[in-house]
Amino acid sequence: MSSTVITDDTLYLGVDGGGTKCRACLVSSSGEILGVGLSGPANPLHGLTRTLASITEAAEQALESAAVSPAKMNEIIAGVALAGINLPGMFAAMKEWQHPFAEMYLTTDLHAACLGAHRGGDGAVIVAGTGSCGFASVKGESVTLGGHGFLLGDMGSGAWMGLEAIKAVLMAEDGLSGSTELVDKVTDIYGVDGLKIVETMSKASSSEFARLAPSVLAAAVAGDEVATTIVKQGAGYIDRLAKKLLLLEPPRLSMLGGISAPLQKWLSAEVAEKVEQPLDQPEMGAVYFARERHKERISQVSAVV
Amino acid sequence: MSSTVITDDTLYLGVDGGGTKCRACLVSSSGEILGVGLSGPANPLHGLTRTLASITEAAEQALESAAVSPAKMNEIIAGVALAGINLPGMFAAMKEWQHPFAEMYLTTDLHAACLGAHRGGDGAVIVAGTGSCGFASVKGESVTLGGHGFLLGDMGSGAWMGLEAIKAVLMAEDGLSGSTELVDKVTDIYGVDGLKIVETMSKASSSEFARLAPSVLAAAVAGDEVATTIVKQGAGYIDRLAKKLLLLEPPRLSMLGGISAPLQKWLSAEVAEKVEQPLDQPEMGAVYFARERHKERISQVSAVV
Numbered sequence A, B: 001m002s003s004t005v006i007t008d009d010t011l012y013l014g015v016d017g018g019g020t021k022c023r024a025c026l027v028s029s030s031g032e033i034l035g036v037g038l039s040g041p042a043n044p045l046h047g048l049t050r051t052l053a054s055i056t057e058a059a060e061q062a063l064e065s066a067a068v069s070p071a072k073m074n075e076i077i078a079g080v081a082l083a084g085i086n087l088p089g090m091f092a093a094m095k096e097w098q099h100p101f102a103e104m105y106l107t108t109d110l111h112a113a114c115l116g117a118h119r120g121g122d123g124a125v126i127v128a129g130t131g132s133c134g135f136a137s138v139k140g141e142s143v144t145l146g147g148h149g150f151l152l153g154d155m156g157s158g159a160w161m162g163l164e165a166i167k168a169v170l171m172a173e174d175g176l177s178g179s180t181e182l183v184d185k186v187t188d189i190y191g192v193d194g195l196k197i198v199e200t201m202s203k204a205s206s207s208e209f210a211r212l213a214p215s216v217l218a219a220a221v222a223g224d225e226v227a228t229t230i231v232k233q234g235a236g237y238i239d240r241l242a243k244k245l246l247l248l249e250p251p252r253l254s255m256l257g258g259i260s261a262p263l264q265k266w267l268s269a270e271v272a273e274k275v276e277q278p279l280d281q282p283e284m285g286a287v288y289f290a291r292e293r294h295k296e297r298i299s300q301v302s303a304v305v
Helices: A048-065 A070-075 A088-095 A109-117 A158-173 A182-190 A196-201 A206-210 A213-221 A225-246 A260-266 A282-304 B048-065 B070-075 B088-095 B109-117 B158-173 B182-190 B196-201 B206-210 B213-221 B225-246 B260-266 B282-304
Strands: A012-017 A022-027 A033-039 A077-082 A103-108 A123-128 A132-138 A141-146 A253-256 B012-017 B022-027 B033-039 B077-082 B103-108 B123-128 B132-138 B141-146 B253-256
Touching: A012 A048, A012 A109, A012 A282, A022 A048, A022 A282, A033 A048, A048 A070, A048 A077, A077 A088, A077 A109, A077 A282, A088 A103, A088 B196, A103 A109, A103 A282, A109 A123, A109 A132, A109 A253, A109 A282, A123 A225, A123 A260, A132 A225, A141 A225, A158 A182, A158 A196, A158 A206, A158 A213, A158 A225, A182 A196, A182 A213, A196 B088, A213 A225, A213 A260, A225 A253, A225 A260, A253 A260, B012 B048, B012 B109, B012 B282, B022 B048, B022 B282, B033 B048, B048 B070, B048 B077, B077 B088, B077 B109, B077 B282, B088 B103, B103 B109, B103 B282, B109 B123, B109 B132, B109 B253, B109 B282, B123 B225, B123 B260, B132 B225, B141 B225, B158 B182, B158 B196, B158 B206, B158 B213, B158 B225, B182 B196, B182 B213, B213 B225, B213 B260, B225 B253, B225 B260, B253 B260
Parallel strands: A012 A077, A077 A103, A123 A253, B012 B077, B077 B103, B123 B253
Antiparallel strands: A012 A022, A022 A033, A123 A132, A132 A141, B012 B022, B022 B033, B123 B132, B132 B141
16 A cells, blocks of 8 residues: 555554553544554653554554554554654654654654644643643644653643652751651652652652652642642643743643643633643544644645656 | 771771762871872762772772872771762662772761861761752761752752753743843853753753853852842752751851852851861761771770670
8 A cells, every 4th residue: 555645444543652651543534543552651751662662562552452454554644742752862763763654743742632632723732740841733833831851840740749749858857848748648659758768769750750749739738838839839830831822822722631630720710711621632633643744745745746 | 907906007098979079088097198099970879880980999099199009908997988878778788899998987978078077076067069968966966967869859059050040941941931141051061052951951960960050150149030049049958957957056067069169158147157167178087987986896896805
């Protein structure tokens, strides 16, 4: 099958890679979801080899669950959405991959999330999961905010909340700040107390820090002062991110990611009232992206011929 | 030579390992410095193998510069001071080392710095270099504050200032906070601008972040608002650390480390007026520590015999 022809039986694969999971869906040319796949971490900033393995595994699962032969992988038009692919070095590294698909179109996880949330249309999204970031695509212009990774950014994210909580616990243990019930939460979650948390967490991944986030949010709701300070600071950043995106007047705004629901009550009323449920998943957004780009590419090829 | 006898020609080696350098000095039983050594990083939290190599190299240099035969290494009483050795796992790992000395006494870099700064006597120290921490030893009681490492603590340190500056630069580039002249400083120092800083710095070491600290301090003095906020926040933590140590009524308080001098003007008058120059270097403190512990040990052995 030539990849420069779109037929009724063209299959599209959407892949959404994240810090903890990689999701894939196989979609018919009419937009019907035929199969899905789920594998492990696929954030190229944390390791390219593991990312490629997770993408391949999720894709294979999607074909299998759709009862499509693995031999058809090289006929599929894939849209692959990854964190960090906006960084020039990462994009170049991914382009070098000898992928198993007929065609592979790369975009950011944010762009796919936005296309998914607004069913392929214009809009804005804020992701607050392990990491945090904002994205809007309106009238052909797009803006990305944040998404600078665990160490340098990701304020208001789950990993950031976990890290700030552990810093606060160590500060409290030194008697340099107020006591907090987060001390007990850290012991519950990581099975260590006191100074041992330094050994356990000084090289921990962002996902491990993010495990603490639900406890930080719960402690803030229960009135713990230290937790409240952390959540307010994080939500304040997410709020600034949202206001900046709303300046572009996107028709819709959605929030995605594991802590987006509990974060909403900490946002300003102005932002909170604009937030709407996403319509489709990010991996479906990756399909919308691939379908659009593939059509463009074929029309260009046709124009040349 | 038996290590259970102290003679006039007993030689002591003091080693001070840090995140960027490892210093050693060879000292006679009368306290005269006979030779010195300087090697690379020796922070066991960043790598035990490199730490052991740096200690050995600095020790060999110290013997060589004192014109003492390398064959005499196994007659030397060594005091080795390391960051992170207060963590149970690290202490156990270092104790397993088949070291080349007659005896090796391990303590924290902070304890050695304090013994050095106060010529073996009681006192308190604050280290503000690549990392940050506080230590006091008064009337047989000691207190360690901070020193939790780059990711989880080290507030007010050079690495922390560099990290906060890069976060602020990325925030400013997203239009989510005020503009700052630190944007230009980052470009000057790391040779990258815009989003490329994420790729360059997302896995950088604490030492690489600390390279930016002098520019942050200078920008704060020049009135840059973002830099001033960072420096005030960091100095505020160092100030709380100092006040907590002063509660123990140490006879002296010294500040050590690469950014301790420029930080002092940002401290409260109450703390700043107590700060005195250190009397000796930390590696000399490691000698004071080893000499004291070795005497105690021999007197215990004698008591048993």
